[in-house]
Amino acid sequence: MREAVGRLRDGRWLIVVIALAILAGAIAIAGRIATGQATSDLRDTALAALPLAAGTLTGEIEKQRLVPLVLARDDAVRGALRRAGTMQEAALNDKLKAIAGDASASAIYVIDTAGIAISASNAGEPTSFVGIDYNFRHYFNEAMAKGSASQYGLGTISGRPGLYLSSRVDDNGKPLGVVVLKVELDGVEANWRSSGFLVFVTDERGVVLATSEPEWRFHALAPLSAQDAAAAHEQLQLADAAFEPLPMRRAAGDGLATIEGSGKPRQFVEVVQGLPDAVPGWRLWLLTPADAALSSAANTARLTTLLGLLLTGLLAYVLTRRRRARRLRQEALARMNAELESRVSSRTAELTRSNSALAGEIAERESAEAKVRRLRDDLAQANRLSILGQIAAGVAHEINQPVAAIRTYAENAGRFLEGGKTEPATGNLTSIVSMTERIGAITSTLRTFARRPGVAASPLPVREAIDGALSLLSGRIRDSGVTIVKPRGNASPMVMASRIRLEQILVNLLQNALDAMKDQPDPRIEIDLAERDDRVLISVRDNGPGLGPEAAGNLFMPFQTTKEKGLGLGLVISQEIAQELGGTLRLDPDSAAGASFTIDLRRIE
Numbered sequence: 177m178r179e180a181v182g183r184l185r186d187g188r189w190l191i192v193v194i195a196l197a198i199l200a201g202a203i204a205i206a207g208r209i210a211t212g213q214a215t216s217d218l219r220d221t222a223l224a225a226l227p228l229a230a231g232t233l234t235g236e237i238e239k240q241r242l243v244p245l246v247l248a249r250d251d252a253v254r255g256a257l258r259r260a261g262t263m264q265e266a267a268l269n270d271k272l273k274a275i276a277g278d279a280s281a282s283a284i285y286v287i288d289t290a291g292i293a294i295s296a297s298n299a300g301e302p303t304s305f306v307g308i309d310y311n312f313r314h315y316f317n318e319a320m321a322k323g324s325a326s327q328y329g330l331g332t333i334s335g336r337p338g339l340y341l342s343s344r345v346d347d348n349g350k351p352l353g354v355v356v357l358k359v360e361l362d363g364v365e366a367n368w369r370s371s372g373f374l375v376f377v378t379d380e381r382g383v384v385l386a387t388s389e390p391e392w393r394f395h396a397l398a399p400l401s402a403q404d405a406a407a408a409h410e411q412l413q414l415a416d417a418a419f420e421p422l423p424m425r426r427a428a429g430d431g432l433a434t435i436e437g438s439g440k441p442r443q444f445v446e447v448v449q450g451l452p453d454a455v456p457g458w459r460l461w462l463l464t465p466a467d468a469a470l471s472s473a474a475n476t477a478r479l480t481t482l483l484g485l486l487l488t489g490l491l492a493y494v495l496t497r498r499r500r501a502r503r504l505r506q507e508a509l510a511r512m513n514a515e516l517e518s519r520v521s522s523r524t525a526e527l528t529r530s531n532s533a534l535a536g537e538i539a540e541r542e543s544a545e546a547k548v549r550r551l552r553d554d555l556a557q558a559n560r561l562s563i564l565g566q567i568a569a570g571v572a573h574e575i576n577q578p579v580a581a582i583r584t585y586a587e588n589a590g591r592f593l594e595g596g597k598t599e600p601a602t603g604n605l606t607s608i609v610s611m612t613e614r615i616g617a618i619t620s621t622l623r624t625f626a627r628r629p630g631v632a633a634s635p636l637p638v639r640e641a642i643d644g645a646l647s648l649l650s651g652r653i654r655d656s657g658v659t660i661v662k663p664r665g666n667a668s669p670m671v672m673a674s675r676i677r678l679e680q681i682l683v684n685l686l687q688n689a690l691d692a693m694k695d696q697p698d699p700r701i702e703i704d705l706a707e708r709d710d711r712v713l714i715s716v717r718d719n720g721p722g723l724g725p726e727a728a729g730n731l732f733m734p735f736q737t738t739k740e741k742g743l744g745l746g747l748v749i750s751q752e753i754a755q756e757l758g759g760t761l762r763l764d765p766d767s768a769a770g771a772s773f774t775i776d777l778r779r780i781e
Contacts, residue, residue: 203478218445222464229375234454244343244355246734257352269299282358303333315342319354329413361386380457395422639668645682663705669712671777673757681750685716692720712779717772
């Protein structure tokens with residue numbers, strides 16, 4: 177008997193050990209699955225942020241790359257290079273300084289064919305580049321050989337790192353020299369730091385250049401060979417740099433990277449993108465902090481699994497006990513039925529009581545089973561609400577700005593209605609509808625919001641673009657007191673254009689007109705719309721002081737402007753957009769007063 181009891185106890189302990197092992201394994205597997213899902217979600221977040229980080233860098237480089245290209249065709253630069261060494265170029269120095277300030281460039285300078293800087297934006301300063309020999313620089317030799325070049329390195333005078341963009345100056349096929357622009361990427365790096373991600377750029381050898389972590393600059397992804405280290409020293413003008421490896425260990429396959437430092441190692445999810453359009457060989461790395469998300473996901477999954485398994489075990493125990501009780505009752509009932517068959521006549525009353533008791537037990541069992549089913553349904557509903565809460569939290573973060581805009585439009589509409597101004601109130605309500613459509617777009621396409629939108633032309637009513645441009649400038653128009661005369665009638669001819677790009681031209685023209693009429697009496701802007709054959713003419717006319725012959729002749733030339741702080745590229749860009757849309761932008765020569773510009777586009781049916 178004792179041996180039987182011992183075997184029974186041993187069997188129960190074995191079942192407990194197996195159950196605990198299964199529980200521990202399930203919890204571990206749930207943690208790994210949750211960690212993998214959290215890693216995938218972080219990678220999606222990083223991939224969505226990667227184009228924005230890359231666009232910040234490439235946008236800055238492309239903006240600055242245009243300046244040396246345009247200056248290489250400038251007559252003042254060519255004239256200075258033709259007479260290099262014969263006279264001081266004070267006027268050109270001033271021009272380069274003004275352009276460098278407007279373009280937010282660190283320095284702009286002109287080098288002759290011998291490699292000597294003859295003019296610079298910092299001429300006259302202690303750190304002036306004028307007279308410095310740059311014949312050893314790659315950006316000079318490569319530009320002389322190929323027409324343009326780029327090089328990242330330390331400045332020989334300032335000692336600050338930056339990207340050098342150069343363009344060769346030719347005169348009827350004969351090289352005269354090179355125009356160089358240096359841009360320091362401090363603003364780009366500050367933008368990366370404010371994003372909350374860890375972002376850095378490496379060259380073809382894996383050396384870190386621009387980075388949101390300044391102490392990582394000129395470290396390397398992996399130890400460099402002697403040949404690569406020598407080439408990096410020479411390319412970056414770093415004589416003493418050791419190119420020490422980054423304190424980062426990269427795991428194979430899962431996209432996780434561990435950064436070690438003085439404190440606890442931190443985990444990041446890494447994504448990388450090449451930048452062939454910016455600088456060949458450059459790669460952009462974006463690291464997303466992962467410790468908190470992975471730990472939270474794993475702990476949540478483990479806790480959920482533990483609770484689920486405990487609940488399942490409890491439910492199994494209850495069901496087992498119930499089946500056992502049912503079996504015992506059935507056995508008792510069978511014995512009772514056998515006894516009743518022999519004593520049916522004398523025990524009728526007792527049989528009735530037994531049946532009543534059995535019916536009560538069945539009703540109690542059915543009630544308990546109904547409670548278990550309700551509990552199971554409540555647990556399922558709670559799980560669904562938890563998942564829904566997570567999704568709602570993410571969407572709420574994305575629609576925060578549209579909701580704020582809706583509130584602003586609603587408050588404005590209320591004030592307009594209190595003042596009896598129904599038309600602007602209707603405009604604000606329409607804007608609210610637009611914001612709600614934007615919220616709908618965010619909730620349906622949240623994972624693709626960072627991609628660059630398409631700019632393909634499509635049939636467009638011209639009045640929509642006019643109304644859109646006026647809406648964008650409504651605040652400035654109201655504050656300036658300028659009277660806007662919109663096109664007469666309700667007809668809106670159709671053109672083949674991108675609304676955003678056509679609005680860009682109109683906004684540029686309206687801003688120029690507003691600037692021209694500052695401090696003018698009775699300021700007025702007329703927008704006219706006309707159709708001639710298969711053309712649509714959109715005119716923007718002001719009653720300002722107008723343009724002189726010299727300004728009108730240079731109106732569409734880069735860097736030619738009548739504004740004190742203007743860069744002189746607005747009308748040039750607008751003209752190029754109009755040409756891309758298959759039309760033209762011109763200054764009307766017969767304006768009686770003020771200035772009048774006309775956009776000429778092809779009409780479609």
